[in-house]
Amino acid sequence: MDIMESKSPAQIREMIRQGQWKDPTSGLCRGYVQANLVILPREWAYEFLLFCVRNPRPCPILDVLDAGNPEPGIAKGADIRKDVPKYRVYRDGKLEDEVEDITHLFTDDMVSFLLGCSFSFEKALMDAGIRIRNIDEGKNVSMYITERMCKPAGRFSCPLVVSMRPMTPEQAIRASQITTRFHLTHGAPVYMGDPQGLGIKDIYKPDFGDPVTIEKGEIPVFWACGVTSQLAVQSAKIPIVITHSPGHMFISDLRDEELTIL
Amino acid sequence: MDIMESKSPAQIREMIRQGQWKDPTSGLCRGYVQANLVILPREWAYEFLLFCVRNPRPCPILDVLDAGNPEPGIAKGADIRKDVPKYRVYRDGKLEDEVEDITHLFTDDMVSFLLGCSFSFEKALMDAGIRIRNIDEGKNVSMYITERMCKPAGRFSCPLVVSMRPMTPEQAIRASQITTRFHLTHGAPVYMGDPQGLGIKDIYKPDFGDPVTIEKGEIPVFWACGVTSQLAVQSAKIPIVITHSPGHMFISDLRDEELTIL
Numbered sequence: 001m002d003i004m005e006s007k008s009p010a011q012i013r014e015m016i017r018q019g020q021w022k023d024p025t026s027g028l029c030r031g032y033v034q035a036n037l038v039i040l041p042r043e044w045a046y047e048f049l050l051f052c053v054r055n056p057r058p059c060p061i062l063d064v065l066d067a068g069n070p071e072p073g074i075a076k077g078a079d080i081r082k083d084v085p086k087y088r089v090y091r092d093g094k095l096e097d098e099v100e101d102i103t104h105l106f107t108d109d110m111v112s113f114l115l116g117c118s119f120s121f122e123k124a125l126m127d128a129g130i131r132i133r134n135i136d137e138g139k140n141v142s143m144y145i146t147e148r149m150c151k152p153a154g155r156f157s158c159p160l161v162v163s164m165r166p167m168t169p170e171q172a173i174r175a176s177q178i179t180t181r182f183h184l185t186h187g188a189p190v191y192m193g194d195p196q197g198l199g200i201k202d203i204y205k206p207d208f209g210d211p212v213t214i215e216k217g218e219i220p221v222f223w224a225c226g227v228t229s230q231l232a233v234q235s236a237k238i239p240i241v242i243t244h245s246p247g248h249m250f251i252s253d254l255r256d257e258e259l260t261i262l
Numbered sequence: 263m264d265i266m267e268s269k270s271p272a273q274i275r276e277m278i279r280q281g282q283w284k285d286p287t288s289g290l291c292r293g294y295v296q297a298n299l300v301i302l303p304r305e306w307a308y309e310f311l312l313f314c315v316r317n318p319r320p321c322p323i324l325d326v327l328d329a330g331n332p333e334p335g336i337a338k339g340a341d342i343r344k345d346v347p348k349y350r351v352y353r354d355g356k357l358e359d360e361v362e363d364i365t366h367l368f369t370d371d372m373v374s375f376l377l378g379c380s381f382s383f384e385k386a387l388m389d390a391g392i393r394i395r396n397i398d399e400g401k402n403v404s405m406y407i408t409e410r411m412c413k414p415a416g417r418f419s420c421p422l423v424v425s426m427r428p429m430t431p432e433q434a435i436r437a438s439q440i441t442t443r444f445h446l447t448h449g450a451p452v453y454m455g456d457p458q459g460l461g462i463k464d465i466y467k468p469d470f471g472d473p474v475t476i477e478k479g480e481i482p483v484f485w486a487c488g489v490t491s492q493l494a495v496q497s498a499k500i501p502i503v504i505t506h507s508p509g510h511m512f513i514s515d516l517r518d519e520e521l522t523i524l
Contacts, residue, residue, distance in 0.1 A: 061315055066416075261445055261449075
């Protein structure tokens with residue numbers, strides 16, 4: 001893993017492209033921005049872009065590629081069709097397939113969106129001495145579908161999905177300060193404390209990811225989550241949508257600090 | 263003017279709608295967000311939205327209305343067709359008319375964009391004791407077309423326009439801190455010091471607005487400017503575009519502080 005951490009984003013993308021890395025990307029290229037990926041036909045691009053603009057906390061836009069262009073502006077030489085370890089293919093809103101290359105599906109009509117992901121602020125929290133429970137426990141972060149609806153845009157409409165990290169109140173305050181700087185990777189928490197406030201029935205039964213331990217004296221702290229974008233595209237029942245597979249992100253050339261507001 | 267300052271945004275919009283206020287909106291409803299307005303046909307909406315997303319400093323998005331909807335989410339009860347004191351109508355990229363009501367031009371196909379404006383951060387600067395030269399001299403702010411190109415999006419392509427306020431170096435530092443908070447109303451300066459760095463030949467000959475005095479010991483401080491959006495829509499040679507007339511902004515119900523990042 002130490003060898004992997006020292007590789008550049010371009011080197012890791014090349015390994016992924018060659019089929020030499022098929023696993024989740026958490027921990028790879030520390031300090032570089034990883035991104036959620038959504039690819040859909042041009043006809044749906046306006047409404048989805050509008051959905052993201054209207055819901056910047058769960059869907060912060062890092063890059064939108066021109067239709068048919070597979071090379072992101074934030075990753076020179078990359079190929080969006082091959083440089084993600086695992087893709088999901090949805091047809092008419094239903095998951096159809098998981099594949100490692102989407103070249104055969106990517107037409108001149110396909111528009112690719114790269115959205116911010118929480119890996120950036122997690123590193124900043126850890127740099128500040130705040131431990132991330134799910135990382136310590138070797139689990140995926142706990143994610144929940146809330147009762148709060150996102151602002152709809154055209155045919156896109158879905159509830160807000162949040163991720164949760166348990167912290168002491170003092171850590172929650174410091175984490176609010178730190179993540180505020182990272183407004184393009186979900187920014188400050190959207191809520192903290194009693195899960196009922198978001199309509200979450202059982203904090204130990206997340207809708208996605210794994211449950212984690214909440215210690216005495218800790219409160220759950222909730223951030224808007226990029227999985228919201230996957231619910232949004234499923235809601236629109238688009239003939240074909242391609243996303244990354246959860247945890248298998250696109251690794252950009254941007255450094256985390258380049259995304260901070262101050 | 264004191265009477266005008268105490269009126270609510272809804273009251274001022276009603277006066278504008280009744281034809282009782284036809285002047286620039288600077289100084290009205292202090293503390294409330296005023297916005298640049300761009301209205302264009304749905305066919306052009308995706309590329310323009312993408313242009314704004316790719317160039318958030320000059321074109322920060324406050325609200326995008328659904329096609330044919332005249333009521334902004336950030337101003338309940340308002341009518342975008344009547345509540346701006348003066349509109350400009352462009353056809354094929356050329357200014358054709360200035361009017362006080364656009365109801366006859368607004369079809370079910372028209373999409374309205376409200377973009378942030380520098381009035382919000384100017385108030386914050388003045389609250390912090392930093393005087394704004396053009397306001398002190400009773401002039402429009404100096405604006406310049408720079409040599410820096412915005413990131414293009416489809417048929418939209420234009421240079422960055424900046425506004426300039428002279429300050430001491432100490433004030434420039436404080437102003438950078440304060441305006442960073444206002445990322446939806448242009449945010450931090452994009453440049454300061456030697457105008458040649460932006461390709462500005464003569465600081466006393468602005469492309470828009472008025473020249474202002476620069477005192478000894480002051481440097482020009484430049485912010486991205488909403489006029490960029492007007493150059494962008496002219497560049498695309500759209501059959502019809504409607505914008506506010508310079509200085510005659512749309513007054514929203516949002517308070518300036520609601521737009522701050524922290």
